[in-house]
Amino acid sequence: MPPFSSPRTPPPTPRPDPVELVREYLAAALSSDPDSVLRFCAPDIRITLAGGRYFNDPRDTAGFLARRYNWFKKRVDRFDVSQHDHEAIVYCIGTLSGEWHDGEVFSGNRFIDRYITRHGKIVQIEMWDDSAEKLLIKSGLATF
Numbered sequence: 001m002p003p004f005s006s007p008r009t010p011p012p013t014p015r016p017d018p019v020e021l022v023r024e025y026l027a028a029a030l031s032s033d034p035d036s037v038l039r040f041c042a043p044d045i046r047i048t049l050a051g052g053r054y055f056n057d058p059r060d061t062a063g064f065l066a067r068r069y070n071w072f073k074k075r076v077d078r079f080d081v082s083q084h085d086h087e088a089i090v091y092c093i094g095t096l097s098g099e100w101h102d103g104e105v106f107s108g109n110r111f112i113d114r115y116i117t118r119h120g121k122i123v124q125i126e127m128w129d130d131s132a133e134k135l136l137i138k139s140g141l142a143t144f
Contacts, residue, residue: 016120018088019079025115025122026074026092034062042121050128058125068131072098074111090115096129100138109134 025040037058047055055061065072073096080091091114097107111129115122136142 016117018083018090018115018117019081021117021120021122022079022090022092022115023076026076029058029062030074034059040122042118042123045123045125047125048127050132068101070099070101070103072096087116087118090117096131100135104138106134 021040025037028036028040041058045056045058047058047061049055049061049064053064055064074092074094075097076092076094078093080093082089091112093112094110095107096109096111097105098109099105109130111127113128114124114126116124133142
């Protein structure tokens, strides 16, 4: 018998891997089936996109992003995770590439997404990226 256990103590429930949960969510979110993301999300999920836009349904974020980009992809450089009991905070860091609505292709657009997971579901998402800055530069309203 392992140390610190007794016949009456059930084995600990394995915790879902929060990074794997976020990876699977991202794959579903970037697929052509936006409904598939729902299985990764808590029913009361809160989502905040860059600029302070709030959503309670991940399918609505897809609609918003479709008005910003013709298409885009995320290249993930790394995940950072902090976990305590059944809650984890996962940071997903990388760059975006894609195409603006005017047909111009872009790449190297930095992003950072923050996911809070609880009991194997995503309960909160916050996303930041350089899109606004890139568009300001493109329009001539900002320079490096």
